[in-house]
Amino acid sequence: MPLVRSQTAHGVATVTLDSPSNRNALSTALIEELLAALAAAAEDDAVRVVVLTHTGPVFCSGADLKETAAAFGSGRPPINRLGEVLTAIWEGPKPVVARLTGPARAGGLGLIAAADLAVCSLDATFAFSEVRIGVIPAVISTTVLPRLSPRAAGELFLTGATFDGARARDIGLVTAAVPAGEVDEAVASFVAALVRGAPGALRGTKALLRRQKADTFRDEVAAMTTLSVEYFGSAEGIEGITAFRDKRPPNWIPDGLS
Structure with missing residues (x-):
């Protein structure tokens, strides 16, 4: 068993x-x-x-x-x-x-x-x-x-x-x-x-919550700025922003939840 x-x-x-x-x-x-x-x-x-x-x-x-x-x-x-x-x-x-x-x-x-x-x-x-x-x-x-x-x-x-x-x-x-x-x-x-969160964004946010910070505040801000730009330019980021603008559910929402 x-x-x-x-x-x-x-x-x-x-x-x-x-x-x-x-x-x-x-x-x-x-x-x-x-x-x-x-x-x-x-x-x-x-x-x-x-x-x-x-x-x-x-x-x-x-x-x-x-x-x-x-x-x-x-x-x-x-x-x-x-x-x-x-x-x-x-x-x-x-x-x-x-x-x-x-x-x-x-x-x-x-x-x-x-x-x-x-x-x-x-x-x-x-x-x-x-x-x-x-x-x-x-x-x-x-x-x-x-x-x-x-x-x-x-x-x-x-x-x-x-x-x-x-x-x-x-x-x-x-x-x-x-x-x-x-x-x-x-x-x-x-x-x-x-489940309403984008899969890649959920994965990235989970990693963000567990990462070790940079040694200095300036280095931390720089690293987080780079990461933010990366996600805004990702396929998920573009889809999410477009869906928000078009007032529709993004394409990662499971069937039945839209």
Whole structure:
């Protein structure tokens, strides 16, 4: 049975963690299937947005500790490949929206932080539980620390305390926290906005949000001016401006949304 399912409709690839029997833990097998699903979505021109969601009551419980214990000493625990998943989400060309209606722990929070947008239910719970089992949140810090305030990161990394959806929103881990019955509506609203963006512009904007700035302000302005001119002169830029002038939808809008 697959541990990750993927389906595409109306420009949206929905990638579902489907291993509820072990709380969608990040086993080697699940990681491999997730990487394959993300790669397929990245390569599919019909896909404009990826929604990362789950079956069962838990979004993701973190690393598969049973497999990790069995792999001790082999050099091949599942954590070895978690960085590949975070990179695929963080650097992938398509916007990723994380959707969760249940708990997330440890490595699962790395997935959420890697996503461009994240929507959770207010009653979802979170914890950086690593210190409580004698390890540290090293790999996931690459995506989590850019999201969280330093004080929140220090508190939650060091204590391993559990916090709710409202706190996750307030510290920047998620974009929105809503009542459980409104999660799908909130996700759909974000997706509807994202698919109206030009594919190349979405890819470029995602890279812009993650780039390292130039050493000086003047160099940064010069680099951004060059980039802006490039996009204004691109085929998408010309089409978008022309469509705006002609009061029509641009040609990248999926059927049914115009």
